[in-house]
Amino acid sequence: GAGVSQSPRYKVAKRGQDVALRCDPISGHVSLFWYQQALGQGPEFLTYFQNEAQLDKSGLPSDRFFAERPEGSVSTLKIQRTQQEDSAVYLCASSLGLRATNEKLFFGSGTQLSVL
C-alpha cells in the first residue's frame, strides 16, 4: 500500500484486558512515531523509533504502555491492563529519513480504542 496502515481500525476492550495495536509504515521509511489523540485534542507524542531502535519513549504515560519495532518495519503498541483513561485514538506516523524531527510525518487513520 501507498500509505501508513493501522489495524485494527476499532478496538473495544474490557478494563483490565491487554491490547496490541499494529502499524505498517510506508515502505522504506526509517522513522516511526506513535501518538495518542483524545477526543477534541491534538495528538500527544508517545514514542519514536529510528529503524528498530526506540530513541525516545518519554511520552509513554505509564509502564503499562510498551512499543516495539523488532525488524525496523512493522511496529506494535501494546497496552497492558487497560483502563478507561486509555480510551483514545492511537495514531502511527512514519517519515523517510534519519532526521525525523525535521521532516513531515505521514499518518495512518488510527486505531480507536474504547475501554469499557
Added chain:
Amino acid sequence: GESVGLHLPTLSVQEGDNSIINCAYSNSASDYFIWYKQESGKGPQFIIDIRSNMDKRQGQRVTVLLNKTVKHLSLQIAATQPGDSAVYFCAENYRLVFGTGTRLLVSP
C-alpha cells in the same frame, strides 16, 4: 449541544473567503514547523511546512507565516472551499508537540 472534550476554537467562513488560522507555539528551541489538516475519522495530513530561517512560505492556496519573536504561526487559506472544512493543527519539532487545533467550517 457541544460534546464534552470538543471545545476546539472554531472559525466559520463562507466559500470563497480567505481564512486565517493562528497558532502559538511553546518552545523557542523549535526550528521546524508544520501545519496539518485532519478530517473526521482520518489521521493528520501534511499541508505546508516552514523552517525557522524563513518568515513566510507559500504553497498552492496556502501561506504560512512565522513570527519567532512572539512564537506565533499562522496559516492563510485563499479562496476557502467546502473541502477545506477540517481541524487544523500546527506542530513544532522540539518534543514533536502538536497544538490544540482549530476547526474550520466552510459554508457553501
